[in-house]
Amino acid sequence: xxxxxxxxxxxxxxxxxxxxxxxxxxxxxxxxxxxxxxxxxxxxxxxxxxxxxxxxxxxxxxxxxxxxxxxxxxxxxxxxxxxxxxxxxxxxxxxxxxxxxxxxxxxxxxxxxxxxxxxxxxxxxxxxxxxxxxxxxxxxxxxxxxxxxxxxxxxxxxxxxxxxxxxxxxxxxxxxxxxxxxxxxxxxxxxxxxxxxxxxxxxxxxxxxxxxxxxxxxxxxxxxxxxxxxxxxxxxxxxxxxxxxxxxxxxxxxxxxxxxxxxxxxxxxxxxxxxxxxxxxxxxxxxxxxxxxxxxxxxxxxxxxxxxxxxxxxxxxxxxxxxxxxxxxxxxxxxxxxxxxxxxxxxxxxxxxxxxxxxxxxxxxxxxxxxxxxxxxxxxxxxxxxxxxxxxxxxxxxxxxxxxxxxxxxxxxxxxxxxxxxxxxxxxxxxxxxxxxxxxxxxxxxxxxxxxxxxxxxxxxxxxxxxxxxxxxxxxxxxxxxxxxxxxxxxxxxxxxxxxxxxxxxxxxxxxxxxxxxxxxxxxxxxxxxxxxxxxxxxxxxxxxxxxxxxxxxxxxxxxxxxxxxxxxxx
Amino acid sequence: xxxxxxxxxxxxxxxxxxxxxxxxxxxxxxxxxxxxxxxxxxxxxxxxxxxxxxxxxxxxxxxxxxxxxxxxxxxxxxxxxxxxxxxxxxxxxxxxxxxxxxxxxxxxxxxxxxxxxxxxxxxxxxxxxxxxxxxxxxxxxxxxxxxxxxxxxxxxxxxxxxxxxxxxxxxxxxxxxxxxxxxxxxxx
Numbered sequence: 001x002x003x004x005x006x007x008x009x010x011x012x013x014x015x016x017x018x019x020x021x022x023x024x025x026x027x028x029x030x031x032x033x034x035x036x037x038x039x040x041x042x043x044x045x046x047x048x049x050x051x052x053x054x055x056x057x058x059x060x061x062x063x064x065x066x067x068x069x070x071x072x073x074x075x076x077x078x079x080x081x082x083x084x085x086x087x088x089x090x091x092x093x094x095x096x097x098x099x100x101x102x103x104x105x106x107x108x109x110x111x112x113x114x115x116x117x118x119x120x121x122x123x124x125x126x127x128x129x130x131x132x133x134x135x136x137x138x139x140x141x142x143x144x145x146x147x148x149x150x151x152x153x154x155x156x157x158x159x160x161x162x163x164x165x166x167x168x169x170x171x172x173x174x175x176x177x178x179x180x181x182x183x184x185x186x187x188x189x190x191x192x193x194x195x196x197x198x199x200x201x202x203x204x205x206x207x208x209x210x211x212x213x214x215x216x217x218x219x220x221x222x223x224x225x226x227x228x229x230x231x232x233x234x235x236x237x238x239x240x241x242x243x244x245x246x247x248x249x250x251x252x253x254x255x256x257x258x259x260x261x262x263x264x265x266x267x268x269x270x271x272x273x274x275x276x277x278x279x280x281x282x283x284x285x286x287x288x289x290x291x292x293x294x295x296x297x298x299x300x301x302x303x304x305x306x307x308x309x310x311x312x313x314x315x316x317x318x319x320x321x322x323x324x325x326x327x328x329x330x331x332x333x334x335x336x337x338x339x340x341x342x343x344x345x346x347x348x349x350x351x352x353x354x355x356x357x358x359x360x361x362x363x364x365x366x367x368x369x370x371x372x373x374x375x376x377x378x379x380x381x382x383x384x385x386x387x388x389x390x391x392x393x394x395x396x397x398x399x400x401x402x403x404x405x406x407x408x409x410x411x412x413x414x415x416x417x418x419x420x421x422x423x424x425x426x427x428x429x430x431x432x433x434x435x436x437x438x439x440x441x442x443x444x445x446x447x448x449x450x451x452x453x454x455x456x457x458x459x460x461x462x463x464x465x466x467x468x469x470x471x472x473x474x475x476x477x478x479x480x481x482x483x484x485x486x487x488x489x490x491x492x493x494x495x496x497x498x499x500x501x502x503x504x505x506x507x508x509x510x511x512x513x514x515x516x517x518x519x520x521x522x523x524x525x526x527x528x529x530x531x532x533x534x535x536x537x538x539x540x541x542x543x544x545x546x547x548x549x550x551x552x553x554x555x556x557x558x559x560x561x562x563x564x565x566x567x568x569x570x571x
Numbered sequence: 572x573x574x575x576x577x578x579x580x581x582x583x584x585x586x587x588x589x590x591x592x593x594x595x596x597x598x599x600x601x602x603x604x605x606x607x608x609x610x611x612x613x614x615x616x617x618x619x620x621x622x623x624x625x626x627x628x629x630x631x632x633x634x635x636x637x638x639x640x641x642x643x644x645x646x647x648x649x650x651x652x653x654x655x656x657x658x659x660x661x662x663x664x665x666x667x668x669x670x671x672x673x674x675x676x677x678x679x680x681x682x683x684x685x686x687x688x689x690x691x692x693x694x695x696x697x698x699x700x701x702x703x704x705x706x707x708x709x710x711x712x713x714x715x716x717x718x719x720x721x722x723x724x725x726x727x728x729x730x731x732x733x734x735x736x737x738x739x740x741x742x743x744x745x746x747x748x749x750x751x752x753x754x755x756x757x758x759x
Binding site for chain 2: 168
């Protein structure tokens, strides 16, 4: 059966067809929909783990125990999971293991644009990269074959343009596999120096075996000999742009990104006058080719930054002038109307706090006019950085607030909090608990009481968790009551020990049904409400503010900051 | 055929692209769609690419090669209109949503959006929100727009209607069918 499928959905379909029984993941754009789609197959167990490291450890456990397993994450998630990845490359697998990593060149929804291909190279793990949904599904299945044949985890890399594009996929039946027997083998699975040293030898031998088998892996890399003047080496989305812009060029389409079939590319280069490597981000192929004495162009023409598109190739190769866009004010993402985070950042900005921020919807607290966030580094960093501020200058502890979401706190904030308590900090941590993983599209997490499969489960109690970490001052406030939020923040900043404030209110987008709307009567034009940065509040040419009734959800935050009581709720 | 759907995060552009994907498969064409998820969905400028042809490579459309630009918001029409082909269609929902820099008074929402858009040869404004409200709910604005696109671009009305039926939830089917017809009739 043929179906139009998002590549992330096709990866889930590939896992299903390959007989995968366990999938573990943490949400992260552009990888989230893999686990969400996998959860729809009754034969496939899929779960949200609290972070990518745990997800990969789970997948390692189940593959060693004998079932095909998958872990999925975004590029920065692989940093978190790098620890099990590197040593898992030594232990190898029992049943197959595929790790999906989704890169985000252009940073559509990420804090950096690192190139995950280097993980494959430094961990000595094979990596496949598909160019559309169908190939993604095929590469998942190939990944399991390679994983079991070479006794290694296999990485499958996508980028945003592949992960979030749809194309036609032919669906096939699932292969039901018998669980492989688990046999205790400490020399293979218990990595300590005496066991790990011989395993490192195995890693090298395995990689050499795979390299010499590359030419037998039909169809992983594809060679299309067309014109003689130009030969292009490319992979992933770039392959599609190259076919579009350079229909007459010969192409070496890399499907196995690592190990790179350098000898095949050397052969390919002999058919063409000039060899060009077109790759997004780092010169990963180019440097390997040059190190092996193959002359080529690449980053002398193309940038290390951002995406490469058909336009980029046209501009660089043909100096084609692209149409000029009309001038238009930018439209940056904003917190939704009714977002419970808004009031908290309004208060933090008003109090002129130093705010160490974190990754999630509340990163938008850094945008004007709230402009409340000082730093955003990585998942969980808010709390560690706040401690660093206190250490650098004890005065900072009296005005620094670490702000972190509920899902992010469970991901990697807890250890930072324990560190603050253990090392006698006096700073203040705010957990913005909107009862979901918001930015990635409302996924469950360990404190929501639901699993990825939609089943009821235990819900982690954040108050008790913080207390168990040794925090004596834990308070809970309603995010909409900004007067109370302000009072509590002031009090806790002055407290001589670590405090946690949990600002709680479910994400506005989770509420269904008709919502009330606010209305402004007799606006004096003081614009106090405009400091909230609510998209439903619009200042007219006369300086008076009105409310866009199609966007307003009646949270009444604006009424709380209005000095003239001009804002009322209407039904 | 290359169709670019642009709007503001939360306006329902994803459903429209799914309907067009269905239309492509029902007409026997190869189709690729490219969507935006994550941070940009939070009220930012969003764009979805839909390509259908006998053979499609790139999931996104090259600048200057768009046949139909469906803009759910006027400023977004302005932002993306340079993607259109010389004789491409620009179909705009008559709705203004102010971006944060305008709300804050740092920038002005251009007063001549309509004029600038009309410099495109085939430009059509559709009062889609009003038409959707008339048939029952502003939520069907996206389907009104598709009805208008179907008529303006001489696409197969019957297959298009089938595609809508296949993509919308059963309980909103009647609303969306009415919305599709309202959009179609508004430009015929």
